[in-house]
Amino acid sequence: MGANAILDPTGGAGGSARGDVLASPRATLRGATVGLLENTKQNAALFLAELGRLLSERHGVAAVVQRTKTAFALPIPGEQLDELVAQCDVLITGVGDCGSCSASAVADGIAFERRGVPAAVICSDAFEVTADAMAELKGAPGYRYATTAHPVAVLTPGEVRKRAEEALPDVVELLTGGTA
Amino acid sequence: MIDQDGLKAMQDMLATDGYRLDATERGDRVDVRISVADPAACSDCLAPEPVMRGILHKQLKVPEAAIELTYPEDAG
Numbered sequence: 001m002g003a004n005a006i007l008d009p010t011g012g013a014g015g016s017a018r019g020d021v022l023a024s025p026r027a028t029l030r031g032a033t034v035g036l037l038e039n040t041k042q043n044a045a046l047f048l049a050e051l052g053r054l055l056s057e058r059h060g061v062a063a064v065v066q067r068t069k070t071a072f073a074l075p076i077p078g079e080q081l082d083e084l085v086a087q088c089d090v091l092i093t094g095v096g097d098c099g100s101c102s103a104s105a106v107a108d109g110i111a112f113e114r115r116g117v118p119a120a121v122i123c124s125d126a127f128e129v130t131a132d133a134m135a136e137l138k139g140a141p142g143y144r145y146a147t148t149a150h151p152v153a154v155l156t157p158g159e160v161r162k163r164a165e166e167a168l169p170d171v172v173e174l175l176t177g178g179t180a
Numbered sequence: 181m182i183d184q185d186g187l188k189a190m191q192d193m194l195a196t197d198g199y200r201l202d203a204t205e206r207g208d209r210v211d212v213r214i215s216v217a218d219p220a221a222c223s224d225c226l227a228p229e230p231v232m233r234g235i236l237h238k239q240l241k242v243p244e245a246a247i248e249l250t251y252p253e254d255a256g
Binding site: 071074101103133 | 190225226239
């Protein structure tokens with residue numbers, strides 16, 4: 001597995017593991033408002049901001065709304081979920097770079113999906129166990145998310161931007177189902 | 181019977197955050213003890229107990245109700 005990869009724990013070959021309760025991918029990101037929910041982990045804000053910049057530059061995204069979670073270990077508060085659902089067409093969240101935050105990032109992604117907002121969750125590869133288990137606990141076994149190599153916290157700003165660029169194709173595929 | 185592959189995966193994951201996990205079967209109970217392995221371990225990085233219990237159930241393949249879970253702050 002490369003530095004970044006979309007993880008499909010079901011082992012399916014390109015098939016959807018999103019579950020029938022999750023949001024349909026958006027056909028295109030052109031003109032979309034993208035929500036960025038960063039979880040306060042070191043380098044998460046830069047990672048997501050760079051993704052937002054690249055999506056605007058290369059995929060015609062119209063606007064980016066960046067918000068910060070109040071506690072990385074806990075699910076997104078309902079009020080913040082409502083605000084982002086109202087404002088955004090798609091959402092990116094991360095970086096799940098520890099046990100609790102990878103689990104809560106997946107829980108958040110599923111929460112957005114169930115509100116009709118396609119989401120791309122980014123976790124580091126050391127925490128696939130907790131991310132996958134949380135997906136099962138939330139009734140979405142096989143929920144797909146993007147991974148990047150652990151650790152993220154120690155990277156330099158330049159390295160973070162490079163990781164974000166490497167993650168971009170997977171993020172776009174998660175949000176669009178590969179149609180963009 | 182504890183799933184050994186699942187146990188190893190949990191131990192590796194927790195070690196990344198600076199924790200050690202020990203699991204012992206006692207009849208129909210499973211004692212799971214999480215302790216600090218690295219003094220710099222981030223306490224917030226440990227999933228909340230209800231979440232951890234669910235994760236352990238999935239990974240260890242034992243009934244959730246059979247798990248006796250001890251967190252570092254609970255250790256005597």
